[in-house]
Amino acid sequence: MQQTPNPNAMKFTLPGRIFPKPLSFASGDAAAAHPLAAAIFALGGVYNVFMVQDFVTVNKLPDVDWDALTAPVQ
Template sequence: MAIALRVDRTPNPNAIKITADQQLFEGSSSHSFKKNDNPEHQMAAALLKLDGVDNVFGYQDFITINKMPEADWDSLLPEVKETISNNA
């Protein structure tokens, strides 16, 4: 079954919030990963490998992606959505 994703802009132009119709992160704790981390979480690890992604923050059914200032959402967002869909 395909995952449905809703993208919401945030006040920070370098961050977007993506909410899924299923759980992305297990447990009751939030998860935060930076570019040079090696997370065991498969989706977070895949997102951090994308050029332009700086860090990710996730909790249950949503993830916030922060991009590098020089990255462009128009080219990065399709890659982010595909990575989430392929690793959810």
């Protein structure tokens, strides 16, 4: 897990190259066909999930605490 310049975004590094092309989801509905993104949105308080090769960036709403999201996302 790595902080970003945006306090509402966190980068989660994966063990290897997982995604062949960048994927971005701005809602749970948009992520419905992608199991990992859908599971992250299901945690609540997430407004964007961005996946690139070997990492996932999760953007949360300002009033949501990272403590509620980091363990389930990891």
